[in-house]
Amino acid sequence: MSLLVLYDEEGKVLKVEMDHDSIVKTLEDLCIIFQRWQVKNLPEDASEEDVLKAYEKEIESIKSFYKFVSLDVASITPDHPKKSELRNMFLREHTHSDFEVRFFVDGMGTFYLHLRDKVYAVVCEKGDFISVPANTPHWFDMGKNPSFKAIRFFSIPEGWVANFTGSDISEKIPDHDSIVSSWL
Numbered sequence: 001m002s003l004l005v006l007y008d009e010e011g012k013v014l015k016v017e018m019d020h021d022s023i024v025k026t027l028e029d030l031c032i033i034f035q036r037w038q039v040k041n042l043p044e045d046a047s048e049e050d051v052l053k054a055y056e057k058e059i060e061s062i063k064s065f066y067k068f069v070s071l072d073v074a075s076i077t078p079d080h081p082k083k084s085e086l087r088n089m090f091l092r093e094h095t096h097s098d099f100e101v102r103f104f105v106d107g108m109g110t111f112y113l114h115l116r117d118k119v120y121a122v123v124c125e126k127g128d129f130i131s132v133p134a135n136t137p138h139w140f141d142m143g144k145n146p147s148f149k150a151i152r153f154f155s156i157p158e159g160w161v162a163n164f165t166g167s168d169i170s171e172k173i174p175d176h177d178s179i180v181s182s183w184l
């Protein structure tokens, strides 16, 4: 189930949305594209090539809009030896000079979008596609025991590099694990 929790900048819950269409509409008004793609049956150990092949049509249909230069499949499991390090990499507020475009093939993670004086926590799960525009302050939390597989799309080389804003706002907002245990 997709979930959107809206917070003020102190971490107070302002609104919770669980209906996919409502989430799409709320995010659309903020220029964030959120879609549900038909999930394909893939084995857990599917290779990057298998994943890209399975979603070939969907990838092709959005390619003209973004003019991607590359794409890959990122995956992590709870037994990953560097899971804390990887989690911490994108846990502080940052921006990118490229769109941050992800499709969740499996598992889940939460994107936090800091727009004006509010924070939109979007819990993405298997089947969710999200596109965060360039230069949008945001962070991503995969949780203490991360488990996801996602296709990452890049439209400029090095576009994934994080430019940290220096804000500590991500410490004031409940993390992925808290959101999941409270609402899902």
Ligand SMILES: [Fe+2]
Pocket: 090, 094, 095, 096, 100, 138, 139, 140, 162
């Ligand atoms: Fe990011």
